Structure formats: C-alpha cells, structure tokens
Amino acid sequence: MKRAWKISASTHSELLCLQWSSRNPTALKPPRLLARPRSPARGFSRGICGTTASSSDGIRDIMELFVDKFSRAAENRAALGEGVHARVLELRDELVQLNERDEIVRVLDEKADPLLLSADGLAFVELLKQLDSWPHQALEVFFWKRKLQERGISMTSEEYVKGITVAGRIKDVDLALELFTEATSKSLRATSTYNALMGAYMYNGLAGKCQKLFQELKGDADCSPSIVTYNILISVFGRLMLVDHMEAAFQEVECLNLAPNAVTYNNLISGYLTAWMWDHMERTFQTMKASPVKPNMTTYLLMLRGYAHSGNLEKMEETYELVKDHVNENDVALIRAMICAYCRSSIMDRVRKIETLLGLIPENGYRPWLNVLLIKVYAQEDWLDKMENSIDEAFEQKTSVNAASVMRAIVGSYFRCNALDKLVSFVKRAECAGWRICRSLYHCKMVMYGSQQRLAEMESVLDEMESFNFDRTKKTFIILYYAYLSSGKKNKAEQIKGLMCKHGYGLPHDAVSS
Incomplete structure (x- = not known):
C-alpha cells in the first residue's frame, strides 16, 4: 500500500484525547506548582521525529514502577539462598522452551514441589519475576499455583501482585481485575495489589479506571498510597499531558513525606518531555541531580530524547557521550531522533554527523x-x-x-x-x-532547457504542465521571454511580450523573478 508522508506530519502514537476533569469528578484539582506561560507545544501537533518518551519507553519501564530491579534482585537472592535461586533459574530456562499449557503443567508438577510451594511464596514470586520477558508462560505458571488452592495450598498477596501484573502485560484487564477481587475476598488486599491493578490499567491506557482505583485506595482504611502509587499516577498524568495534575500528584508526595525515587523523577521528566516543556524538564533533571536520588540510565535516555526533540544539540551531544554504548546497541529510535535533530539544524557539519549515526541503524530499519x-x-x-x-x-x-x-x-x-x-x-x-x-518542477526544467538553448524541449514542458492542470503564470512567460531573447529569437520574444500584456502581467522588464 502506498503511504503518503509529510515533513510536518505528526508521528505521535500514544497521545490520548481524554478530558480528565470533565469525565472524572473525583480527579485532583491542584494548584499550579510552577508558573509557566501557555505554549503551543502542549498541543497535539508534533514534528516528524516527535515520538514521545512514553511511546518507546512504556513497555521497557513498566516494571520499574514497582521496584528497583537491581537492588531488589540482590535482596531476593539473599532471602532465597543461592541454591534455591539457582534452581529457580534452572526451572525458568526449561519453562521458556515450552508453549503448550499441558507441557508447562507437567514440568511444574514434576519439578516444582516443594520448591514453589513454600508458605512465604518467595521462590514462586522470584520465578514469575524471572519470567517477565515471557508473560504467557508466566501466566500459565500462575494459573498452576492458583489451582493448587483447591488442595489447601494458600497464596500470598505478592503472588497475586505478580499475577495481576502479568495479566496487565498481556492486555487482559478483566483477568487483572478478577485476580484483584479474588485477593480482596481472601483478605489479601494490600497497597501492592492496588498498585499492581493501577499499573495494569496504566499499561493498557485506561487512565480513568486508574484514577478511580487511586481514589478507592485513598478511601481504604486498611491501606494507604505508597511512592509506587504516586509513580503510577504521575506516569498516567504525564502520558495525557495533564501537567497540572502531574505536578499536584508530586506535591502530594511531598506533603505525605514520601521519599521520591528515581522512577518518580523519571516520570516527571517524561511528562514534561511529552508536553514539550523543555525548561521544566531541565529543571526537574537538575533537582534530581541535587537530591539524594541520582540520575540513572533511564534518566539520561529521557534527557537525550528531550534535547533531540528540542534541538538543543550541545546538551544532546554531551548526554549522548554518557550513554553512547547503550544507545548504539539498544535504542535505534533515539538514534533516529538525534538524526532528526541534526536535519532540522543548520550547523556546518550536520551531514557528517548524520552519516555517522546512519551507520548505526540496521539495514531493515x-x-x-x-x-x-x-x-x-x-x-x-x-x-x-x-x-x-x-x-x-x-x-x-x-x-x-x-x-x-x-x-x-x-x-x-x-x-x-x-x-x-x-x-x-x-x-x-x-x-x-x-x-x-508543483509548478516549480516544470519551471526549473524550462530554465535549464532555455539556458542550453534546447528551445523545442523547453516548449514541450508547457504541454506537460497543461496535462497536470498547471496554468501559465507570469513566471512562465518571463522564462520563455528571456530564453527566446538569449537565443536570438526576437520575434518569439515579442510574441511573449504581447501575451503577457494580454494576460495583464505587464512588460517583462517590469517583472521580478520569484
């Protein structure tokens, strides 16, 4: 199928047209935390390279909303013991080779008992975490454990958290809600289960349901929002470019004395990036650097994208040097964004820099x-x-x-x-x-034919123009006039003067070529 592309066309794919305040009477009604002028950049029109941070980072960073993966992984290994952890990895490697439910159940029945049946559920949760990249297998493993409740083997709230999260990742929101309700019925409802369902809603673009669940959590006497909760909420508002709501959520974090983490700041930066509010993006980045929480790889990738989209080549190049190895190996979309930034610039050596970056894009890219x-x-x-x-x-x-x-x-x-x-x-x-x-294509041909005194070919261009319904304009006649005059065809030049007067264009020497 033929595709039409314009330089000014928008390439954003995840801007959601929700009117939050009118559709959600319980939505936050925040004060403005930062004074800022209205900017057309907050609208929906974007440049050709204007993919938002959320469009490329949503899947990659969804799990980062819940835990600091690296520090928590070390804690899990310590809690499980190296021997148990190794067995979990071994079981994961076998399960990822299987696609059929019966095969997965057979392997679990043969090798999981008693590894995955401990009362604390740590080994089972770790297995599901290890299967993050294989959500369908993870869900079958969860179903296997869930069915064992018929034999009196109970589940923990964290196991339900993982099940809800996996259901959200495979876009089965109904299942995620079913598991949340089931956990509630078993008195396993906790802040973490709320967070998991909010994350599932966010992952599937159901911002209204996410906000409604947040209000339910605030009204739950047995649970209270955590920093993870607000990270999800900030991410939702940022994706919708509801900057006032995003800032109000962060203000609540401060009022509740919750400690912002790297995900908090990254989601704020991502929200400002999505709204093309470059000053606020930079200010948040500097605040993060001055805080106890330091920028991580995700932070620098977001800033690199922001600098590329805003055309701040100096900072874009400085940031690229910090994360070059990662970007070159893993983030072709960011390379394209940088190329786009150079294309929009007027620096002297932009083509050389573009060529260097093009060499990093695979042939099928x-x-x-x-x-x-x-x-x-x-x-x-x-x-x-x-x-x-x-x-x-x-x-x-x-x-x-x-x-x-x-x-x-x-x-x-x-x-x-x-x-x-x-x-x-x-x-x-x-x-x-x-x-x-456009007419300029044919005018250029006429000028070049005329300069080479190929007058017959120049005249044939008039027929081409007519076939595409381009009328002869003042410029057309001027091109003909000077072509004939320079070729010594004075009679034809005089005829063109007459035609110009007839059409009300005036004499050629009064015309100004445009």
Whole structure:
C-alpha cells in the first residue's frame, strides 16, 4: 500500500484525547506548582521525529514502577539462598522452551514441589519475576499455583501482585481485575495489589479506571498510597499531558513525606518531555541531580530524547557521550531522533554527523519519514549522489512525498548542480509515483532547457504542465521571454511580450523573478 508522508506530519502514537476533569469528578484539582506561560507545544501537533518518551519507553519501564530491579534482585537472592535461586533459574530456562499449557503443567508438577510451594511464596514470586520477558508462560505458571488452592495450598498477596501484573502485560484487564477481587475476598488486599491493578490499567491506557482505583485506595482504611502509587499516577498524568495534575500528584508526595525515587523523577521528566516543556524538564533533571536520588540510565535516555526533540544539540551531544554504548546497541529510535535533530539544524557539519549515526541503524530499519528528511538535507547541501540514493530508496519502498518544501529542495539541488537530465528523469518518476507535483518542477526544467538553448524541449514542458492542470503564470512567460531573447529569437520574444500584456502581467522588464 502506498503511504503518503509529510515533513510536518505528526508521528505521535500514544497521545490520548481524554478530558480528565470533565469525565472524572473525583480527579485532583491542584494548584499550579510552577508558573509557566501557555505554549503551543502542549498541543497535539508534533514534528516528524516527535515520538514521545512514553511511546518507546512504556513497555521497557513498566516494571520499574514497582521496584528497583537491581537492588531488589540482590535482596531476593539473599532471602532465597543461592541454591534455591539457582534452581529457580534452572526451572525458568526449561519453562521458556515450552508453549503448550499441558507441557508447562507437567514440568511444574514434576519439578516444582516443594520448591514453589513454600508458605512465604518467595521462590514462586522470584520465578514469575524471572519470567517477565515471557508473560504467557508466566501466566500459565500462575494459573498452576492458583489451582493448587483447591488442595489447601494458600497464596500470598505478592503472588497475586505478580499475577495481576502479568495479566496487565498481556492486555487482559478483566483477568487483572478478577485476580484483584479474588485477593480482596481472601483478605489479601494490600497497597501492592492496588498498585499492581493501577499499573495494569496504566499499561493498557485506561487512565480513568486508574484514577478511580487511586481514589478507592485513598478511601481504604486498611491501606494507604505508597511512592509506587504516586509513580503510577504521575506516569498516567504525564502520558495525557495533564501537567497540572502531574505536578499536584508530586506535591502530594511531598506533603505525605514520601521519599521520591528515581522512577518518580523519571516520570516527571517524561511528562514534561511529552508536553514539550523543555525548561521544566531541565529543571526537574537538575533537582534530581541535587537530591539524594541520582540520575540513572533511564534518566539520561529521557534527557537525550528531550534535547533531540528540542534541538538543543550541545546538551544532546554531551548526554549522548554518557550513554553512547547503550544507545548504539539498544535504542535505534533515539538514534533516529538525534538524526532528526541534526536535519532540522543548520550547523556546518550536520551531514557528517548524520552519516555517522546512519551507520548505526540496521539495514531493515527503514522509516519513510526519516528517508524524506534525508532527501531534503542532502538536497539542501547539494550532495547529489546521496540525495538520489535516498530518492531511489523512497521509490522502491513506495513512499509518496507530499511536502512541497522537499520537492522544491530537490529541484533547487538539480538546478545548482546543473543536472538537467537527472531532473528530467526525476520528474517523470515522481509523476508516475504520485509524488507532490508543483509548478516549480516544470519551471526549473524550462530554465535549464532555455539556458542550453534546447528551445523545442523547453516548449514541450508547457504541454506537460497543461496535462497536470498547471496554468501559465507570469513566471512562465518571463522564462520563455528571456530564453527566446538569449537565443536570438526576437520575434518569439515579442510574441511573449504581447501575451503577457494580454494576460495583464505587464512588460517583462517590469517583472521580478520569484
């Protein structure tokens, strides 16, 4: 299928059009924590590279809302003992090779008892954590343990937390709610189970349900919100660009004397990034650096994305140097964002820097919008071979360019490089491929034909224009007039003067070429 792409097109994929306050009467009604002017950047229009932080980081960081993975992993190993932990890993390695429920149940029946049946549930919870990357297998393991309750083997609240989390990750919100209700019926409801269900709602874009559950938690006499709760809430508001609500949630954290952690600050930064509030993003980053909580890898990746989108090349390059190895190996989307930043800039060596970053993108990493940007950059810099290579790739990928600015840049490059035959070939291909056809394509051909005194071919361009319903304008006649005059065709030049007067354009020497 042919795809139409414009330079100014938005590429955001996760902006949710929810009117929080009107639909949720229980929503927070916060004061403004920071004075700031209204900015058009808070709207929904974005540049071509404007993917939000939430769109690329949501899945990767969902578990970070709940625990500091590295420190908690060490604690779990210490609590379990190295021997038990090793057995959990061994069982995980066997389970991830299986896809059928019967096979998973058979392995668990044979090898899990008594490993996963301890009353504290630590080994079972650890197994589910080890299966984070295999949610379907994790869910089958949870179902296996859940069924054992029929034999009098009870479950813990943390086991339900993991089950709710896994259900959310596979987008089965009904199951997540069922498990939460089941845990409640067994007197296992806790702040952590609330957090797990809120996280499931957030993960599936159900912001209203997440907010409603938060209000229920605040009204529960036996539970109270934790910093994890507010991390989820801040993330939800940030994704919706409800900055006032996000800031109010953070203010509640301070009022309740809860200690913000790295996830708290990262979610605030992500929210400001999504709303394109660069000053607030930077201010939060500096506050985090001055606090006992120090920036982590996620923080620097968010800041790198923010600097790229805001065009702050100096800080973008400084931050990239800090996380270069990670980005080069794991984050092609960030590399594309940096390329986009260079494309929008006017620095002298932008093409060299773009070429360096392009070398880090895998061969199958084609993106239509990026290819169109590269065509424009190469055209502006008169890198004719590179421009044509990108144009060829666009034709092969059936990418349709609809931005007039890109077409004008291409024409200008061909003109400056005096590449008439290449321009003629490009125009024919663009016509056939459904690219944006503009009058300047034909005017440029006429000027170049005229400069080479190829008058018959210049005149044939008029027929091409007519076939695409382009009328002859003042500029068209001026091009014809000076072409005939420079070729010694004074009679034809006089005829053009007459036509210009007839159409009310005035005499050629009064016209100004645009």
